[in-house]
Amino acid sequence: MRLEHLEAEYFRNYQALRADFDPQCNVILGENAQGKTNLLEAIFYLSCGRSPRTRTDRELISFGAEEAMMKAGVFAWQRPFTVEARLAHGRRRRLLVNGVPAKSAGEFSRVYHTVFFSPEDLGLVRQGAALRRRFLDTALCQLRPRYAAALAGYQRSYEQKTRILRDWDGHPDFLAALPEFNAQMVRYGAVLIKTRARFARRLEEYAAAVHRDCSGGREELEIAYTTVSAVEDPLNQSEEEIQRALEAHMAAHQGAEHAARLCLSGPHKDDLAISINGREAKTFASQGQTRTAALSLKLAEREIFADAAGEYPVLLLDDVLSELDPKRQEFVLNRIAGGQVFITCCEDDRLPALLGGKVLRVRQGELA
Numbered sequence: 001m002r003l004e005h006l007e008a009e010y011f012r013n014y015q016a017l018r019a020d021f022d023p024q025c026n027v028i029l030g031e032n033a034q035g036k037t038n039l040l041e042a043i044f045y046l047s048c049g050r051s052p053r054t055r056t057d058r059e060l061i062s063f064g065a066e067e068a069m070m071k072a073g074v075f076a077w078q079r080p081f082t083v084e085a086r087l088a089h090g091r092r093r094r095l096l097v098n099g100v101p102a103k104s105a106g107e108f109s110r111v112y113h114t115v116f117f118s119p120e121d122l123g124l125v126r127q128g129a130a131l132r133r134r135f136l137d138t139a140l141c142q143l144r145p146r147y148a149a150a151l152a153g154y155q156r157s158y159e160q161k162t163r164i165l166r167d168w169d170g171h172p173d174f175l176a177a178l179p180e181f182n183a184q185m186v187r188y189g190a191v192l193i194k195t196r197a198r199f200a201r202r203l204e205e206y207a208a209a210v211h212r213d214c215s216g217g218r219e220e221l222e223i224a225y226t227t228v229s230a231v232e233d234p235l236n237q238s239e240e241e242i243q244r245a246l247e248a249h250m251a252a253h254q255g256a257e258h259a260a261r262l263c264l265s266g267p268h269k270d271d272l273a274i275s276i277n278g279r280e281a282k283t284f285a286s287q288g289q290t291r292t293a294a295l296s297l298k299l300a301e302r303e304i305f306a307d308a309a310g311e312y313p314v315l316l317l318d319d320v321l322s323e324l325d326p327k328r329q330e331f332v333l334n335r336i337a338g339g340q341v342f343i344t345c346c347e348d349d350r351l352p353a354l355l356g357g358k359v360l361r362v363r364q365g366e367l368a
Ligand SMILES: Nc1ncnc2c1ncn2[C@@H]1O[C@H](COP(=O)(O)OP(=O)(O)OP(=O)(O)O)[C@@H](O)[C@H]1O
Pocket: 011, 012, 013, 014, 030, 031, 032, 033, 034, 035, 036, 037, 038, 039, 059, 060, 061, 062, 063
């Protein structure tokens, strides 16, 4: 999958952008606050209809402007496409594929895919479980429609059940609805658990290989999927076996849930335990190790996606190499060959010389 060109009008600090890209490697060069990350953001937005950094489309429209437009020519699935997004204050956004309004955000986001790495992704290693679950969910929703449906279903029943548990003392009759929501959570939950266990296994295979390379063979990255304790072996148990385990677990904790007024356990608490050479990365990894591990996860996602789609997604690397020593940098750069890459770096970096490819210089929202 590759972007051939991009246009943007009144998007962030770009008033009128037109750019053609190299099919392999594009280095986006510029000083701080010139528009490097904004350019990656536009490419990401056109791949899935949302920004990687904000929830509100309004922020994407240039200060003082009424509307923003982004449009890209893409080659994917052996065919050319155009994708276009139009954002306006006080109006619904419009997403178009080949000039025709997309039926849904889902349809829009099937044209091409991106894997985006930014310094915020260090949180995957450093922060709490919610970020890692989001990483799993984002990747799996793209890969598997059945997973996306199960996730939506699980979240709906989780919210209903949470509301019942919160309010039941004023309305004991609410409790009558619980068995139905429990049954839904068990059914959808088993799909989530089974799919996440498989994905985590492949993630570990690929990510450990990248991390091993980057560290010159000195570091072993391990990723273990953790879920409801009653599910003993999610990788090898069938979905039905997982359902039975969840059911029994829920029944055993029913009294505790009523007392706590919360959904106590379930895949909404899942996590990935990440360790380097047997020690928990969250607590013990250095800055460079953290960055290597986070990047390894993202590059693993890219490989898994390429296995499924038969093509590499577009890789967007924002400010990725600072804090890595030259050896690690070199391994990373060797690893990203294959699909199309966009990589930002600061003016005095030695990166462009190492990478080759096309250099795009950004200054105050314009390409030089
Ligand atoms: N809606 C907007 N309208 C106009 N300008 C905006 C808008 N949103 C952000 N900007 C500006 O765009 C500029 C460039 O942002 P960007 O994040 O792309 O910088 P960068 O080149 O990646 O810098 P750094 O090297 O510091 O990461 C910032 O100065 C920011 O204030």
